Amino acid sequence: MFRRLREFRTTQTVRDTHSEVSLHPTDFIHPFFVVSGQGVRKEIGSLEGVYHLSVDELLIDIAVLQELGIDKVLLFGVVEEHLHSAEGGYSADENSPVVLAVAAIKKDFPKMTVMTDICICGYTDHGHCGFVQDEVVLNDESLPALAEMALAHARAGADYVAPSAMMDGQVWAIRQLLDQHGFHAVRIMSYSAKYASSFYGPFRDAVDSTPSFGDRKTYQMDFRNRSQALWEVEADLQEGAVATMVKPAMCYLDIASNIKRTYPQIPLAGYHVSGEYMLIKHAAKAGAIDELKALEEVFYSFKRAGIDWIISYAARSFVQSMSDARVV
Ligand code: PBG
Secondary structure, X not given: OOOOHHHHHOOHHHHHHOOOOOOXXXXXXXXXXXXXXXXXXXXXXXXXXXXXXXXXXXXXXXXXXXXXXXXXXXXXXXXXXXXXXOOOHHHHOOOOHHHXXXXXXHHHXXXXXXEEEEOOOOXXXXXXXXXXXXXXXXXXXXXXXXXXXXXXXXXXXXXXXXXXXXXXXXXXXXXXXXXXOOOOXXXXXXXXXXXXXXXXXXHHHHHOOOOOOOOOOOOOEOOOOOXXXXXXXXXXXXXXXXXXXXXXXXXXXXHHHHHHHHOOOOOEEEEEOXXXXXXXXXXXXXXXXXXXXXXXXXXXXXXHHOOOXXXXXXXXXXXXHHHHOOOO
């Protein structure tokens, strides 16, 4: 006697009936790179199909997302060379591109959930995520800068701030400062399990944040570790995070699954990072795979692993094509 499991696969309808996970436009968080100026829409060389956008152009894209049903965005600021400094102070400036973008989006699209990346690496002249002394990345000394950046974004109307610097105590420092200023409702989504990864390469070109010396292995996680990720998440939850993240995602689905099983009540984001995105773009261009089918498989694997929110540069084009095909 043998079992007939192919019965679950006879037609598309049967397969749909027995599918264990689903994808919806609201599963996605769309990342954007915001610059100053007007009318700027410049494709990023290392990240095909991704643009540096000035605020006016960004609003055009946000309208499209809203139409598609994508309701969450994550903003990164990109600033000119002369605004980079040793301590990255421009990250908390009230005229920084991200601050202006948050305010503009919340004014025109109040229902859009606006999240902002909190890290100074795009604003420092050395490209590290904290203050540096004698080529050592300092921890405690860097915390006030991260908290000030979060406060500037909260003042502009951000719904979530998302610390990604991997400094110990960053969630605690941000939560304290936000509470002191009455921003209790501004939530923290922490990049808790962020690994020192070579898949960030294209992103660093996009924001000009490649470290001028060394690497990020003294603060981002070692990819040989699995259980340590739970420790990172636990610390962030204790410090006040209400959502967490695994990053990158494709090579780290075991981590995502562990986190979801341990903390089922906490929204878990998975960041399909720049290098993972470009792997698929390049492979598709070379004729090795079909881009949309590959993305579909990747995103469903994220959902299977327990990821709730998918951060992806392909969110818009993917949801667009899925809705054209009436899949989502
Ligand atoms: C900032 C930050 C990085 C990414 C998101 N936030 C880069 C890094 O840690 O070097 C990577 C995103 C991507 O590769 O798509 N610290």
